[in-house]
Amino acid sequence: MIRFATPEDAPDICSIYNHFVENTTITFEEKPVDQEEMRQRIVENAAVLPWLVWTEENKVQGFCYASKWKTRSAYRHSVESTIYLHPQSIRRGIGTQLYSSLLDRLRQRGMHVVIGGIALPNEASVALHEKLGFRKVACFEQVGWKFNEWIDVGYWQLFLEGVTDHSHERCSSRIGQSRPAAWGMKMRWKGGAPHFVAPRGQRTRENH
Numbered sequence: 786m787i788r789f790a791t792p793e794d795a796p797d798i799c800s801i802y803n804h805f806v807e808n809t810t811i812t813f814e815e816k817p818v819d820q821e822e823m824r825q826r827i828v829e830n831a832a833v834l835p836w837l838v839w840t841e842e843n844k845v846q847g848f849c850y851a852s853k854w855k856t857r858s859a860y861r862h863s864v865e866s867t868i869y870l871h872p873q874s875i876r877r878g879i880g881t882q883l884y885s886s887l888l889d890r891l892r893q894r895g896m897h898v899v900i901g902g903i904a905l906p907n908e909a910s911v912a913l914h915e916k917l918g919f920r921k922v923a924c925f926e927q928v929g930w931k932f933n934e935w936i937d938v939g940y941w942q943l944f945l946e947g948v949t950d951h952s953h954e955r956c957s958s959r960i961g962q963s964r965p966a967a968w969g970m971k972m973r974w975k976g977g978a979p980h981f982v983a984p985r986g987q988r989t990r991e992n993h
């Protein structure tokens with residue numbers, strides 16, 4: 786069964802996640818997460834984005850959630866996704882169902898892009914992401930150091946279909962514009978760098 790996570794799931798989630806923290810390079814955390822910290826993560830994250838669990842006989846066998854990709858406001862339609870299953874529950878189609886359910890919920894919320902960062906190699910995760918329509922867009926080499934080795938991280942991206950049209954944000958406000966553009970300034974390239982030109986009679990912080 787798939788349902789939203791609650792803070793009471795923290796012990797089960799810790800025992801799944803800490804196995805990967807302590808034994809693999811799949812996550813870049815290096816110290817086990819205690820239950821109180823996990824409770825806090827669930828509460829804080831679930832307040833803004835979906836955090837789902839897969840349960841069997843009332844025991845959590847896997848979890849999947851979305852978190853902000855970056856905190857700067859223009860990133861607000863992009864999220865990063867995370868999924869972990871209990872080792873006994875892998876390769877039974879649970880990952881596909883749980884992740885699909887998360888994607889449905891993100892679509893309903895009008896999210897535009899989902900990004901999966903995968904520490905490489907991870908055949909299972911790559912297969913799952915590509916099965917769900919993600920495509921590889923980047924790979925950062927040797928950005929992690931764990932268990933005495935450098936680890937590359939690949940990024941897979943999915944555009945969600947049927948998303949809300951956000952163009953009204955640009956029409957009804959100045960959110961989509963750079964600040965100088967919103968102030969009526971024109972950008973010119975000068976000496977290889979952008980240079981903002983203010984309308985006649987105005988001085989700018991950028992230029993002075």
Ligand SMILES: CC(C)(COP(=O)(O)OP(=O)(O)OC[C@H]1O[C@@H](n2cnc3c(N)ncnc32)[C@H](O)[C@@H]1OP(=O)(O)O)[C@@H](O)C(=O)NCCC(=O)NCCS
Binds near residue numbers: 882902916
């Ligand atoms: C990655 C993970 C969530 C996948 O979930 P899963 O339930 O095992 O995946 P599914 O059974 O739904 O399989 C999805 C697809 O991936 C393929 N796949 C799964 N494991 C695979 C493996 N080890 N090697 C190659 N393909 C694999 C399946 O064949 C299936 O494709 P198909 O339907 O075309 O046959 C799960 O293996 C897991 O929790 N791994 C440990 C944690 C982890 O790596 N999390 C991701 C961090 S980026």
